[in-house]
Every structure is written in C-alpha cells, then in structure tokens.
Amino acid sequence: GAVVSQHPSWVICKSGTSVKIECRSLDFQATTMFWYRQFPKQSLMLMATSNEGSKATYEQGVEKDKFLINHASLTLSTLTVTSAHPEDSSFYICSAPTGAGVRNEQFFGPGTRLTVL
Amino acid sequence: KNEVEQSPQNLTAQEGEFITINCSYSVGISALHWLQQHPGGGIVSLFMLSSGKKKHGRLIATINIQEKHSSLHITASHPRDSAVYICAVTPTGNQFYFGTGTSLTVIP
Numbered sequence: 001g002a003v004v005s006q007h008p009s010w011v012i013c014k015s016g017t018s019v020k021i022e023c024r025s026l027d028f029q030a031t032t033m034f035w036y037r038q039f040p041k042q043s044l045m046l047m048a049t050s051n052e053g054s055k056a057t058y059e060q061g062v063e064k065d066k067f068l069i070n071h072a073s074l075t076l077s078t079l080t081v082t083s084a085h086p087e088d089s090s091f092y093i094c095s096a097p098t099g100a101g102v103r104n105e106q107f108f109g110p111g112t113r114l115t116v117l
Numbered sequence: 118k119n120e121v122e123q124s125p126q127n128l129t130a131q132e133g134e135f136i137t138i139n140c141s142y143s144v145g146i147s148a149l150h151w152l153q154q155h156p157g158g159g160i161v162s163l164f165m166l167s168s169g170k171k172k173h174g175r176l177i178a179t180i181n182i183q184e185k186h187s188s189l190h191i192t193a194s195h196p197r198d199s200a201v202y203i204c205a206v207t208p209t210g211n212q213f214y215f216g217t218g219t220s221l222t223v224i225p
Contacts, residue, residue, distance in 0.1 A: 001203060019187070021223075034213065038158075042217070043203060043215040043217045043218050044203065044205075044213075044215045046212075046213040046215075091158055093158070095160075095162060104165075105162055105163050105165050106150065106165075107160070107162065108152075108160035108161070108162065110157075110158065110159045111158040111159065111160075113158070
C-alpha cells in the first residue's frame with residue numbers, strides 16, 4: 001500500500017518556540033492532505049485540510065494563525081505550531097488519500113508526539 | 118453530541134474468539150472507514166465502505182446505510198489484533214467525524 005511518513009516522530013520544545021512537522025507521501029502524489037490531533041485516551045480530531053498550491057481549510061475552533069499549514073508540493077505538507085504552549089502538547093497525525101478528498105482510502109502517517117515544556 | 122458512537126468502549130477476549138465492534142452514526146454519509154491504531158500510535162486504514170460488506174483476511178466489515186450502522190468482525194482473534202479500532206464517517210466535502218474508539222485486548 002501507499003506510504004506516508006512524518007518527521008519528526010517526537011519533539012520536545014520550550015514554551016514560546018515554534019515547531020514544524022512534515023508529512024510526506026512517499027510513493028504517490030497527494031493534492032490534499034489532512035492534519036489531526038489526538039489527546040490521550042481520546043479519538044482523532046480533524047484540524048485542517050491541506051491543499052496543494054492553495055490555502056488550507058481549517059475546522060471550526062482551530063486557530064489558523066497558530067497552526068500554519070503549507071502544502072508546497074504534491075508530496076509534502078507541513079504543520080507549524082507557532083508559539084507553542086503546554087496545552088498544544090498532543091499527538092499530531094497526517095493522512096493522505098490516494099484520490100480526491102476523503103472519499104478515497106486514507107493512508108496515515110505514523111504521527112508526531114509533541115511535548116511543550 | 119457525537120455524530121459517531123462506538124460500542125463497546127473496551128473489550129477483552131480470549132484468543133480464538135469471534136469479536137464484533139459496532140458503530141452507529143447520525144449523519145448522512147458518503148463513506149465509512151474502519152481504522153486500527155496500535156499502542157505506538159500508528160494508524161492503519163482497514164476498510165472504507167459505502168455499502169454492503171467487505172472482507173480482508175480475518176476481518177469483515179458490514180454497513181447498513183438505512184439503519185446508519187456498521188460492524189467490524191474479527192474471526193479467530195489473536196493477541197496481535199490488540200489495538201484501538203476507530204470508526205470514522207465522511208458526510209460530504211472534507212468532513213471527517215471519528216468515533217471514540219474501541220480498545221481491544223486479546224489474551225493468549
């Protein structure tokens with residue numbers, strides 16, 4: 001099956017710093033990628049839809065200025081958590097469909113565990 | 118209010134048992150997904166359904182669109198099946214609603 005990678009797999013940072021997480025589709029092109037966060041013992045929550053060559057679409061309640069998304073190529077989307085605070089500590093996961101949008105099978109990255117001190 | 122409800126929340130089974138996890142949803146959908154999340158956090162897409170039934174190895178997924186209900190069955194369960202199973206639905210556009218997951222533990 002298709003492979004999606006994420007980097008880094010875990011990161012610890014100080015409060016107030018910015019952290020960039022990369023999501024790559026390794027063997028297919030993805031015009032759309034999705035970013036999720038997951039708190040302990042909770043399910044995934046869709047944060048935003050990353051669109052290649054255009055602005056991301058954010059879910060209600062997700063601050064677009066805090067979670068900057070860039071989808072500069074057909075194989076790479078990045079999520080930057082700006083001015084991170086301890087409440088941003090979470091597990092961040094991306095996914096990419098092999099076709100157009102969520103109606104196609106999703107391939108998930110392994111996730112990035114962010115801890116903000 | 119959750120658009121997607123799963124049951125049970127936790128499930129412990131003996132190796133070899135037949136397992137069923139249920140998912141009910143309250144919105145019209147274009148597809149339903151069953152996902153498997155292992156303890157390390159990695160997620161694998163098991164099935165994507167819009168009607169009927171799909172089978173892959175020991176896993177079977179069914180969906181009843183009229184009743185807004187889906188089930189995931191695992192036959193001859195094995196300890197390596199221990200994971201969290203998540204039901205997710207996609208209504209329209211790029212919306213994604215997730216269930217809270219079912220934590221399965223299969224004991225040898």
